[in-house]
Amino acid sequence: MPRNISTPRSAAALAAVVLGLTACAPAEAAHAPNPPRPGAAGIGDPIHPGLGNGGYQVGHYALNLRFAKDLKHYTALSTVRARATQALSRFDLDLAGTTVREVTVDGRPARWSRTGEELRVTPAMPLQRGERFTVRVQVQAPVADTQQVTKLGVGGAYGMVRYGSWIQTSSQPSGAHRIAALADHPAQKAPATITVTAPYRLNSIANGELTATRQHGADTTRTFESRQRLAPELLQIGVGPFSVVRHGGPHGTTLRYALPRRQAHAIEPQLNKTVPEVMRFLEQHLGRGSFPLRTYGVYASPLGGELETQSLTLLAAETLTPQAYQDNGTDAIVAHEMSHEYFGNSVSPRRWSDLWLNEGHAVYYQSLWGAKAYGTSVEKSMRELYQEINTHLGEEGPIAAPRPDAVKPRTMAPYGWNAYQGGALTLYALREKVGEAAFQRIESAWVRQYQDGVAGTEDYIRLAGRVTGQDLSAFLRSWLYGEKVPEMPGHPDWRS
Numbered sequence: 001m002p003r004n005i006s007t008p009r010s011a012a013a014l015a016a017v018v019l020g021l022t023a024c025a026p027a028e029a030a031h032a033p034n035p036p037r038p039g040a041a042g043i044g045d046p047i048h049p050g051l052g053n054g055g056y057q058v059g060h061y062a063l064n065l066r067f068a069k070d071l072k073h074y075t076a077l078s079t080v081r082a083r084a085t086q087a088l089s090r091f092d093l094d095l096a097g098t099t100v101r102e103v104t105v106d107g108r109p110a111r112w113s114r115t116g117e118e119l120r121v122t123p124a125m126p127l128q129r130g131e132r133f134t135v136r137v138q139v140q141a142p143v144a145d146t147q148q149v150t151k152l153g154v155g156g157a158y159g160m161v162r163y164g165s166w167i168q169t170s171s172q173p174s175g176a177h178r179i180a181a182l183a184d185h186p187a188q189k190a191p192a193t194i195t196v197t198a199p200y201r202l203n204s205i206a207n208g209e210l211t212a213t214r215q216h217g218a219d220t221t222r223t224f225e226s227r228q229r230l231a232p233e234l235l236q237i238g239v240g241p242f243s244v245v246r247h248g249g250p251h252g253t254t255l256r257y258a259l260p261r262r263q264a265h266a267i268e269p270q271l272n273k274t275v276p277e278v279m280r281f282l283e284q285h286l287g288r289g290s291f292p293l294r295t296y297g298v299y300a301s302p303l304g305g306e307l308e309t310q311s312l313t314l315l316a317a318e319t320l321t322p323q324a325y326q327d328n329g330t331d332a333i334v335a336h337e338m339s340h341e342y343f344g345n346s347v348s349p350r351r352w353s354d355l356w357l358n359e360g361h362a363v364y365y366q367s368l369w370g371a372k373a374y375g376t377s378v379e380k381s382m383r384e385l386y387q388e389i390n391t392h393l394g395e396e397g398p399i400a401a402p403r404p405d406a407v408k409p410r411t412m413a414p415y416g417w418n419a420y421q422g423g424a425l426t427l428y429a430l431r432e433k434v435g436e437a438a439f440q441r442i443e444s445a446w447v448r449q450y451q452d453g454v455a456g457t458e459d460y461i462r463l464a465g466r467v468t469g470q471d472l473s474a475f476l477r478s479w480l481y482g483e484k485v486p487e488m489p490g491h492p493d494w495r496s
């Protein structure tokens, strides 16, 4: 469409013409094209600078996994739909291990190279700012077994692992891009479709709801839809000799449990008693009907690992026998992991230094569950944590600004004492300061306002102030960014 430069389109533009102002800017500069530049290799996370990728927002992930008959190899096709937030000459995905077979952008072959744990993709044509695009990356890889995982030295962030005829994943904080090419940061979470093809004699399960099953030849393909945005670190892909049982849960939720076939009878009754109880307990504290998922369940595997993978908590089968509930207090573990469906999964950390918002909350609600179920004293356990905290602040740095090298192996930073116990203690201090009723208002506002979203420490400080009408900024900052623990409100006699 030709531009009529003699017809200003607004009063302001007319005034500019009258005053001769438009003559100052050469037409070329005013309409300079935004030259395409490479997207950043990370989103600027201080603890994990390589995780996530700059220059685009992810709209959807599709992951298509196909396992070999012996489960020792797989292929993964990741399809990432995204929108460019700058003009892009090239962009990165996160990817480690695996062999790349093919990369396309909008269906056309793209050039690619690898550096460190980055896959660098150069589309045939640069992408304009705001342009939507689809990148597809096909990889293949051996599935690491448990011994190989130990050799990788990646702590709990191993990605996918095989244990006999079982597959499971464990990716916090940085293992998901060992499985497939992704933007591996919780701040880049997106709805996901996961398709798993595995030998028909085995079952398969993944985050979200089962929407299709198709048997073909010696394989079965199942498709799972996660309508909630899913952070790659919360991926769960299970394959193995398990049965999936379904039950109705509170408020019309669906509960589903993937249980080893041989142990299903022993595990199911207690698990299906505990899960709805914990869900109701959490809703008492965080708001009726507030549980962020319509479908929730547990993947009980012989390898275990206790992990809050979204909508499908990973638990060790051996901790789910009736005896183990008595010996280990398994229900408190369930309370911890289910509270992550709010804290960490629905409300995801903006940066990994915000991890205390995930783990501090999980430990806090776990301790409330302990008080309800076993009559343990929250005050007594918090006092014990208070005694210890200065030692950990010295070792790990402040709760919301942890030192990356304080956690070993470094790949597991910031999963240290402070994120868990220090975070819980901070929440307890806030409750002691504002009172139980105001604290519950903060918490329920937090999970409502940022549901299915991303939020960080500063967001929490702001929200706490807004909800209570008090300036809590200095108070919370002294807890979250201090090198020494402040006095516990209401307990001036506590010492650390």
Ligand SMILES: [Zn+2]
Binding pocket: 308, 336, 337, 340, 358, 359, 362
């Ligand atoms: Zn946790």
